[in-house]
Amino acid sequence: MTTSADYTEKIPNNVSLHEDRRLQRALESWQPNFLSWWESMGPTLPTQEVYLRTAVNVGREGWAHFGHVPMRDYRWGIFLAERDRDRRIAFGAHKGEPAWQKVPGEYRADLQRLIVIQGDTEPASVEQQRNLGATAPSLYDLRNLFQVNVEEGRHLWAMVYLLHAYFGRDGREEAGELLHRNSGSEDAPRILGAFNEETPDWLSFFMFTYFTDRDGKYQLGTLKESAFDPLSRTCEFMLKEEAHHMFVGTTGIDRVVERTVQLMAEHDTDEVAVHGGIPLEMIQKYMNFHYSVSLDLFGGETSTNVANYFTAGLKGRWSEERRKDDHQLTSDGIWVDSVTEDGEIGQAEVAALLGLNADLRREYISDCQNGVNRWNRILEEAGMPQRLKLPSVAFNRKVGAFSGIEATPDGKRVSVEEWQRQQGDWLPNAVDKTHVRSLMQPVHQQGKIAAWIAPPRQGINGKPFDYDYVHLP
Ligand SMILES: [Fe+2]
Ligand SMILES: [Fe+2]
Numbered sequence: 001m002t003t004s005a006d007y008t009e010k011i012p013n014n015v016s017l018h019e020d021r022r023l024q025r026a027l028e029s030w031q032p033n034f035l036s037w038w039e040s041m042g043p044t045l046p047t048q049e050v051y052l053r054t055a056v057n058v059g060r061e062g063w064a065h066f067g068h069v070p071m072r073d074y075r076w077g078i079f080l081a082e083r084d085r086d087r088r089i090a091f092g093a094h095k096g097e098p099a100w101q102k103v104p105g106e107y108r109a110d111l112q113r114l115i116v117i118q119g120d121t122e123p124a125s126v127e128q129q130r131n132l133g134a135t136a137p138s139l140y141d142l143r144n145l146f147q148v149n150v151e152e153g154r155h156l157w158a159m160v161y162l163l164h165a166y167f168g169r170d171g172r173e174e175a176g177e178l179l180h181r182n183s184g185s186e187d188a189p190r191i192l193g194a195f196n197e198e199t200p201d202w203l204s205f206f207m208f209t210y211f212t213d214r215d216g217k218y219q220l221g222t223l224k225e226s227a228f229d230p231l232s233r234t235c236e237f238m239l240k241e242e243a244h245h246m247f248v249g250t251t252g253i254d255r256v257v258e259r260t261v262q263l264m265a266e267h268d269t270d271e272v273a274v275h276g277g278i279p280l281e282m283i284q285k286y287m288n289f290h291y292s293v294s295l296d297l298f299g300g301e302t303s304t305n306v307a308n309y310f311t312a313g314l315k316g317r318w319s320e321e322r323r324k325d326d327h328q329l330t331s332d333g334i335w336v337d338s339v340t341e342d343g344e345i346g347q348a349e350v351a352a353l354l355g356l357n358a359d360l361r362r363e364y365i366s367d368c369q370n371g372v373n374r375w376n377r378i379l380e381e382a383g384m385p386q387r388l389k390l391p392s393v394a395f396n397r398k399v400g401a402f403s404g405i406e407a408t409p410d411g412k413r414v415s416v417e418e419w420q421r422q423q424g425d426w427l428p429n430a431v432d433k434t435h436v437r438s439l440m441q442p443v444h445q446q447g448k449i450a451a452w453i454a455p456p457r458q459g460i461n462g463k464p465f466d467y468d469y470v471h472l473p
Pocket of ligand 1: 216242
């Protein structure tokens with residue numbers, strides 16, 4: 001197995017694609033469909049060249065190459081992390097056995113389903129973000145948006161490769177369907193609800209890359225543990241690209257908070273909307289929304305499907321190998337969020353295998369908290385008493401234990417009437433959305449930035465902020 005990508009091929013890859021003519025032909029016939037999907041459903045802003053990074057190998061050091069390229073000529077390819085020939089299954093009923101290089105017949109349907117669900121989210125996010133280019137706050141941000149978009153396109157390639165290479169005719173059909181479903185479509189929507197909502201403005205984009213891409217990171221983390229080695233290796237490399245998406249979200253919100261704080265200090269008021277900023281209260285509401293819909297993506301607190309996936313070795317836990325237990329969990333318990341008998345928001349103990357979604361969500365929540373701490377440090381350093389806060393796990397939930405009740409961001413249960421009366425104080429309401437959208441005026445001049453966000457501390461790949469990241473027609 002080589003680590004360097006072969007760029008002489010039509011489809012760049014490090015999986016020796018030329019050795020399997022049938023597979024190569026199948027993927028080469030999928031490629032034009034992908035490109036026409038990109039042209040029709042990808043970024044709508046016309047551009048000439050964008051300063052993008054492309055993967056050149058999968059090694060720890062120097063895997064990326066940077067350069068100006070027309071986006072449609074981006075070399076989407078197939079890159080798997082290096083194979084560990086001694087890799088053994090780390091958990092479940094097959095713990096200790098060699099990792100699988102082929103799909104075992106008994107798990108074929110389940111594995112295919114997991115890959116399709118993951119694969120569906122990748123092009124979905126490109127579709128959700130397609131109109132954002134028109135209102136980018138700077139060329140630097142525009143470039144980051146496009147980098148995220150091309151990489152989500154590559155993640156689609158990663159899943160399509162697995163479907164074509166390991167799942168026969170069914171896999172090829174599913175690969176076709178991944179381009180037919182579209183975010184928000186009436187007839188053929190994307191599989192998961194959160195991926196059918198448009199990302200209408202840049203505050204939503206930063207929240208999406210912080211909270212929803214981070215859900216993706218945790219899902220990939222569980223698939224990286226999979227006994228099915230090609231899936232594991234694919235996800236391992238995708239996680240490297242995903243780190244940049246998290247960075248875009250984290251620093252994007254940093255910069256919004258920073259600018260808001262500047263305006264608050266300058267005008268000695270919290271009401272920065274009239275001064276062209278986004279008030280902290282609105283930032284909090286957008287956070288409340290994106291965090292709560294992202295929690296829903298983890299599924300119900302208890303799940304027999306996920307217990308079965310774990311036992312079968314299809315998907316593990318976050319950092320499976322660092323866990324100090326027997327990795328089979330047949331006799332362990334776990335506390336999960338629940339509505340108690342007297343109707344309060346509380347916890348209940350269930351079999352550990354059943355509570356694996358809750359286990360993953362717990363890891364995710366503590367990761368989300370790190371961002372909130374960062375943003376609060378910006379407030380603290382500016383001497384502001386206000387703080388941002390993750391809402392309660394029971395707030396605004398449509399999936400799982402709390403889907404049938406209403407709760408405040410502080411986790412107090414309220415009646416449906418109370419919820420309806422107050423939800424506009426907790427989630428972005430029409431006034432908030434109108435204000436945020438009014439700020440979304442494009443700033444496409446080199447070195448300039450919109451007034452609602454602070455410039456980044458550093459540019460990309462050692463370039464300054466005022467670099468020509470995107471060439472517009
Ligand atoms: Fe992705
Ligand atoms: Fe991502």
